[in-house]
Amino acid sequence: MxxxxxxxxxxxxxxxxxxxxxxxxxxxxxxxxxxxxxxxxxxxxxxxxxxxxxxxxxxxxxxxxxxxxxxxxxxxxxxxxxxxxxxxxxxxxxxxxxxxxxxxxxxxxxxxxxxxxxxxxxxxxxxLRMDAYMKEGQSTGIPIGLYRAGAMASPIFLDADFLLGPEAAHLNITGVSGLATKTSAVEWLLGSIFAHFPEKKGTVAALCFNVKGPDLCFLDQPATRLEPSDLELYDKLGVPPAPFANVEYFAPYTARGYSLNTLRSNESLSHNLRPLTWGLREVLQYAEVLLNKDDVDAKADALIDFIRERVVDQDFQDAALGTTPHRVQSFTELERFFRELLRAMEEKNHEQWRTHHVATIRKVRNRLTNISTRCRGLVTDDGTVSDLPWGAFQDRGVYVVDVANLEEDAQDLIFARVVTQLRERLEKRTLGVDHVVVFVDELNKYAPSDGPDTYVRKMLLDVAERGRYLGLVLFAAQQFRSQVHRRVVGNSGTALFGRMDSDELATPGYATLAPATRTKLATLDKGELMVRHPHFTQPVFVRFPRPAVLSGREGVEKFPPAEEPTLDEAIVRALRPLDRTITLDWVKETIALADEDEVLRARNRTLQVRPDDPKAFFRAQLKRRIPAETVAPRPRPAIRTSPNDDPYAF
Amino acid sequence: MTTLGRNGREGRVRESYAAPSGGANVREVQRVLAQHGGSAPAARGGSLETHSTTITPPRLDAAQVVEGSRLEARVIVGAPVAACGGFLDGIQRSVVAWYPRAMLPAIHATVAAAIRTRAHDRTLHTWRGAPLVERALYLPVALAGAELVAALGAAGVSVVDTLPPDEHAGDRHPQELIGVARQAIQERRAQLEERLATEWCATEQLPLYVDGGISGFAAASRSPLAIGVVKSHRTLYVDAEGMATLAALEPGQRSSAMRVASRGRTQVASWYLRLRAEGDPLGGLVRIEVAEPGFNSERADLVSRWVLAEREPAALPDARWRVMAYGIRDCEEYLRAVAG
Known part of the structure; x- marks a missing residue:
């Protein structure tokens, strides 16, 4: 007793x-x-x-x-x-x-x-009613941390059915920045999920959006230091203190296109870093993400739909465009299509083409072809696609999409397309895994309670409200919970709170907490969390260990980002993971006569196909050029002399 | 059941909510009495201790000065020093519980006494873990009748006869009977206090701060450990000249010691000590009683320093805080909580 x-x-x-x-x-x-x-x-x-x-x-x-x-x-x-x-x-x-x-x-x-x-x-x-889901042989418990009181320490478990669905789902984390709350807690919890997610509930993977700095750039690298107290926590909670074994990184190119736009650009980490590039087909479906309502009225929307349904990826023939069918597969080809269409209309002095007014056509042309400029590095003119491994997601795999250095448009496009793909494929059961945890930080930016109703916010709302039926689970983090859309936080079955800002705690959302609990929240140590979970009638305070992965700050010190390379160096860096015999001299020689766009296109294509003989494949992508030959000057013929008997000669 | 705390001290958390038993409470007594007729008090009265009582008239009773030839103010040599290991006090609560017969009040009383000891961390705890608590019905047995007394006894109610067996009680005024009962209750409380004081002096090494005089104690009044501190001064043991001396005492000063002897009580050494300054000449003034054997001026100074040390913390919010030690207030509060 x-x-x-x-x-x-x-x-x-x-x-x-x-x-x-x-x-x-x-x-x-x-x-x-x-x-x-x-x-x-x-x-x-x-x-x-x-x-x-x-x-x-x-x-x-x-x-x-x-x-x-x-x-x-x-x-x-x-x-x-x-x-x-x-x-x-x-x-x-x-x-x-x-x-x-x-x-x-x-x-x-x-x-x-x-x-x-x-x-x-x-x-x-x-x-905490953990006895209901921690039964021997039927446990669905996921360790979240250790509760301590006096000399007693007790592991606290979340119910997987209420964390990853289907009963409830989603997780929301709040806390001030820099105090090992949000990112660390998610890294720890993902490791815990991977170690304890019950086999009978199927497979699980995680897709993380790295939205700032190098936060999630080193999930596959071991932490530089784990204190004995951390190891004790790992031991008590039954989670191996190891980095994630199966991590793949994806990042678009920089605007210049030479290197990938990520702080994880150190050459020694390039083995699991892939480019993320999309072409016309991938982008057109999400055109509304990048085009606001002023851009896309009903008329423009109709034209975009027409292009998407009738023009892209098929032979399109129209009397106005001559007899040669158009096949539009890239932004370059789309631009050519528009150019010819408008020229034909001008020549025939037509103001309308298939009920679309010339002004609408010009507007849509301008907006669509502009996308590849606004999202340079992500969207390719030539239609080269390097994408996440849709259909081949692996159990306990972590897929990190680095959007930290991208412009807002490109970030929105990535969020929209990736999450939509996840949803559609989970719905059809063609993703490769049964559950996916999507981690999005900075929800204050992406799903604010006020501000315009953006596509990203709508998408996050949709995931929060319907995702649990599909196995699509949102782990979201923000600094100010009160300023996140209430349906996003309201649909999160589980909520974690790290050290909080006093002003935030003064908002009405925290009125249900006793003043002392609020004070404790404002003074929590690093590694401490307050946990709300459907089974817990009241919030519980727990301690979790330092993540077993290298932190972003330490990661960039240990693996400094590579300098912006020259074109030659960029090609070597991109292709060497495919073939270690590729050298700088070989590349210089191979691309000496090619122009920059062509070289980058060849690189992208090689990375996309990942051929058995990368050298040959890469070379084949370049236009064949006949090398210049030195031509010996022809012998100059002797100047003829005038006939002596020419009567007209001088 | 008491428990041991983490630091090994006797537990401060009890398992049961029942107050220390000590006998039947007033409701239990009323249930028994109601089965034998009689009547309840017209309105449930409050504690008799809050009613006006016959008070001894204030008086002067000059005592023999044993330090010098006349009563004078003395400067105490040395700073206050906390030496007392325990604080002894008692309480009593009495109510008219029933009228078994017309004009025959039966008084239910709770008397309790405790010593609060001071631990090394300066916190107070109950000596031996529990107070002495007694609950009983006080009435003249001869008037109540043997049958009623037997029934009370069978129900576990302690009965105290307030009159000697040979004294006829029939012609007593009910208020007089109440007064007699209160006298008996007071004596019983003093007996409990004495019992504790005697046991302390027999077993402990540190001085005991007693609320009130010690001359009523038998053994303890001769022990160097018992220090009686009297707060009220209805009897001043000085003459008119001595009164002027008392009025002029500065805080921290004491009077010359006297020999105080009352009938039926032990003779003790006593002196006045001004604890705090106040406009009232008797304000902040206490009278200290110690055993006479072994008494000298040095001892008077030493004991005065012990008592002066107990001025902090002030016994606020008690109205008597200027003359009351915090340990005594704590003891009273404790007894009220467990037996009141």
Missing amino acids: GEILGRVVATERRPNTPHEFHFWTALDAPVGIGTIVRVEGTNPVSGHLPRVYGVIVEGFSYSDLETPLHDVLGADGSPDRASDAPTRRTEIRLYKGAVLRHVPDDPLQPVPLGSVFLASEQDVAVA
């Missing part, structure tokens, strides 16, 4: 209720805000002694003084005298507990007067 920690007290002015109670303890009792306790009733109800579990949400301390003035008077205004008094004043530690669970839970009665005990590990499991 354990040592008695305190005693429940109730007065008429401060009575106990079914959801709240008060108890006092000795001054040195090892309890504080967030401690879980057990109350043992003494009067049986329906033949059972009631047992109540609660968590401390508020604490009070006071002495037998009626007013502070009495203390001043008693010490003659001298604080020294007060502290030198031979006797310490009587002091009370009174705590308010919020009920986690009644056993039995019916009839639901006020918390009885009884003895209070520190919850044991078994008590914690009962109090």
Whole structure:
């Protein structure tokens, strides 16, 4: 039963209720805000002694003084005298507990007067209803951290059915930046999910958007230091302290197109870094992401639909365009199509083509062909595609899309297309895995509670509201939860809170928390979290270990980003992972006569196809040029002399 | 059941909510009495301790000065020093519980006494883990009748006869009977206090700060450990000249010691000590009683320093804080909580 920690007290002015109670303890009792306790009733109800579990949400301390003035008077205004008094004043530690669970839970009665005990590990499991999903052989528990009270430490588990669906899903993390809350917690939790996600529930992968700096750029590299206390946590929680074994990185090219636009550009890490480039077909489907409502009215929308349905990726023939069919597969070919169409209309002095006004055609041409400029590096003119491994996602695989250095348009396009693809493929069961965790940081930017209704926000709302049925789970993070769209946070079954900003805690969303709990949230240590989960009646505080992966800051120190290369160097860097015999001299010689666009196109194509003989394939992509020959000057013929008998000669 | 705390001290958290037993409470007593007729008090009265009582008239009773030839103010040599290891006090609560017969009040009383000891961390705890608590019904047995007394005894109610067996109680005024009962209750409380003081002095090494005089104690009044501190001064043991000396005492000064002897009580050494300055000549003034054997001026100074040390922390918010040690207030609060 354990040592008695305190005693429940109730007065008429401060009575106990079914959801709240008060108890006092000795001054040195090892309890504080967030401690879980057990109350043992003494009067049986329906033949059972009631047992109540609660968590401390508020604490009070006071002495037998009626007013502070009495203390001043008693010490003659001298604080020294007060502290030198031979006797310490009587002091009370009174705590308010919020009920986690009644056993039995019916009839639901006020918390009885009884003895209070520190919850044991078994008590914690009962109090948080973990006993329902931690049954031997049928466990769906995912460790989230270690709850500590006094000398007792108890692992806290989330229910996979409520974290990754289908019962509930999604996770939302809030916390100030730089205190190992958001990114670290997600890295830790993904490792925990990969280690504990039940086999019978299928396969799971994670897709992370790296939205700032090098945060998620080194998930496959081991942490430089894990303290013994961290290793102890890993051990207690049953998660191996190792980096992710199967990680693939994707990043678009820089605008210049030589290198990938990521801080993970160190050559020694290039083995799992892939370009992310899309062509016309991939982009056109999401044109509305990049075109606002002013750009795309009903008429323009109709023309875009027509192009998408009737022109792209097929032979298109029209009397106005002559007899040769048009096949539009890239932005370059689209531009050519528009150019010829408009020239034909001008020549025939037509203002309309297939009900589309020339002004609309010009507008759509301008907006669409502009996309490849606005999203240079991601969208290719030539239609080269290097994409995520749709259909071949691997169990326990992590796919990181680095959008940190991209323009907003390109970021929006990537979010929209990637998540839509995930949704569609999960719906059709053709992704390769059954569940995907999508991690998006900076939700204040991508799904704000106010501001324009962007495509990305709509997409995030859709995932939050419908994703759990598909196995599409959103792990989202932000600094200010109060400023994120309420349907996104409201649909998150699980919420984590790290150290919080005081101003944020003053917003109405936190009014349900006791002032002491809010104070604790404002002063949480690194690695501490407050957890809300559907099974937990009240939030619980846990500690999680440092992630076993290299942090972004340490990563860029250990693996400094490569300098912006020359064209030759860029080609070597891109192709060497395919063929280690490729050298700078070989590249220089091979591309000596080719222009830059052509070389980059050849590189992209080679990376896309990943041929058996990269050298030959790359060379074949370049236009054949006849090398210049030195031609020997023809012998100059001798100047003829005039005939001697020419009568007209001088 | 008491428990041991983490630091090995006796537990401050009890498993049961029941107050220390000590006998039947007033409701239990009323249930028994109601089965034997009689009547309840017209309105449930409050504690008799809050009612006006016959008070001994204030008086002067000059005592023999044993330090010098006349009463004078003395400067105490040495700074205050905390030496007391325990604080002894008692409480009593009494109510008219029933009228078994017309004009025959039966008084239910709770008397309790405790010593609060000071631990190394300067916190106070109950000596031996529990107070002495007694609950009983006080009434003249001869008037109540044997049958009623037997029934009370069978129900586990302790009965205290407030009159000697040979004294006829029939012609007593009910208020007089109440007064007699209150006298008996007071004596019982003093007995409990004495019991604790005697046990302390027999077993402990540190001085005991007793709320009130010690001359009523038998053994303890002769022990160097018992220090009686009297807060009220209805009897001043000085003459008119001595009164002027008392009025002129500065805070931290004491009077010359006297020999105080009352009938039926032990003779003790006593002196006045000004704890705090106040406009009232008797304000902030206490009278200290110690055992006479071994008394000298040095001891008077030493004991005065012990008592002066207990001025902090102030016993606020108690109205008597200027003359009350915090340990005594704590003891009273404790007794009210567990037995009041």
